[in-house]
Structures are given as C-alpha cells and as structure tokens.
Amino acid sequence: MKLTEKQKRFADEYINSGNATQAAIKAGYSKKTAQVIGAENLLKPMVKSYIDERMRTIENSRIMTAKEAVEFLTSVVRGDVKETVVIGTPMGAEEVEKEPDVKTRISAAKEILKRYPDNDKVMEQQLRKLTAEADIAEKKVELLNGGNGDITINIEPFKEDI
Incomplete structure (x- = not known):
C-alpha cells in the first residue's frame, strides 16, 4: 500500500x-x-x-559524523580555523579574523583526547602544563591591566585518582 x-x-x-x-x-x-x-x-x-x-x-x-567532528577539532587545535572578532580602534570598531586562543585550542585538544580513552599519558601531562601556562599568562595580563593579583589555582586530579 x-x-x-x-x-x-x-x-x-x-x-x-x-x-x-x-x-x-x-x-x-x-x-x-x-x-x-x-x-x-x-x-x-x-x-x-x-x-x-x-x-x-x-x-x-x-548531522556531523564523528570523523568530521574530530577533523574540525583538529583544525581548531592547529589554528586553521579563524574567527571574526570585533576590536575597538581609535577610528571605531573593526572586524578582524584571528586564530583560536590558547584556551580554545586546549579545550579542542581535550575534546579530541576524550575520544581516545587509551591516549598517551605524556600528551595528557603536556596538556595540563599548557593549561597552567595559559592561566599564568592570563593572570599576568590581568595584573598589567590593574587587576588585584588574586590567584586561584585549579588543580585537576589524575584520572587514576578519580
């Protein structure tokens, strides 16, 4: 029928x-x-x-396939993807294209690593180090811009400790 x-x-x-x-x-x-x-x-x-x-x-x-998702995340980590941001200039606002910042790249790398449960422990530690360095750089910028200098440390446990 x-x-x-x-x-x-x-x-x-x-x-x-x-x-x-x-x-x-x-x-x-x-x-x-x-x-x-x-x-x-x-x-x-x-x-x-x-x-x-x-x-x-x-x-x-x-709907995006898993392969497409990982490929996109990889392009973010590598800085191949650009985003348009608006910045203030003496002449007003201007749109510029920029690569993803370090925190965005780290986040994308974490998302990729989640998909590989047996990932390399060295890679995991390098990612933790990059995250810490990004946090330190962010605090330095905050201090240079007149921030109060308060530092919050976020310590994530190893996966084995959870």
Whole structure:
C-alpha cells in the first residue's frame, strides 16, 4: 500500500513542524478534523515508515559524523580555523579574523583526547602544563591591566585518582 499525496504532504509538514494538527491543515485536511486525522496518520505504519525514512535521510545529510567532528577539532587545535572578532580602534570598531586562543585550542585538544580513552599519558601531562601556562599568562595580563593579583589555582586530579 502506498501513501496518498495528502498523507505524503502531511508527513513532510510534520517533519518540518513536529505538530500533527498543523501538518494536517497544511496538507489540506479540514481544520475541524485536523487534530484527529493528524493523530491517526501518525499511527499508520506506512506514514510512520515514510517519516522514519525521511528523518534518516535528513540525519545523514545534516548531522556531523564523528570523523568530521574530530577533523574540525583538529583544525581548531592547529589554528586553521579563524574567527571574526570585533576590536575597538581609535577610528571605531573593526572586524578582524584571528586564530583560536590558547584556551580554545586546549579545550579542542581535550575534546579530541576524550575520544581516545587509551591516549598517551605524556600528551595528557603536556596538556595540563599548557593549561597552567595559559592561566599564568592570563593572570599576568590581568595584573598589567590593574587587576588585584588574586590567584586561584585549579588543580585537576589524575584520572587514576578519580
């Protein structure tokens, strides 16, 4: 058994809105019966199957794969990705492109390492050292800008200690 054209329109509208009543109305069903028809259509195996198949197609084309995610994070760590920031100048505001800062790169590196549970312990320690150096550099800038000099130390335990 095939879907009618109206059922197909209903299913497509339902995918767009997530609202069965509105999808039924947009598909051409009567406003008086739209709520009932919408609910009934969602129970029909052929309509449900069509919706499920369309959702899989949409997922496959729109959702990032794990490989794409790791590739993106790697490009952040390497500084290949640029971001646009607004800076103040004597002439007003100006948009410039810059590489990710150290903290952003560290965060991306941590995300990559999470995906490899047997990662190298030396790499983990290097990451901790980079994080500490970034915190120290941030405090130095704060002091140079008239900050109070208070220092907060965040010590993360080794994974074995948790």
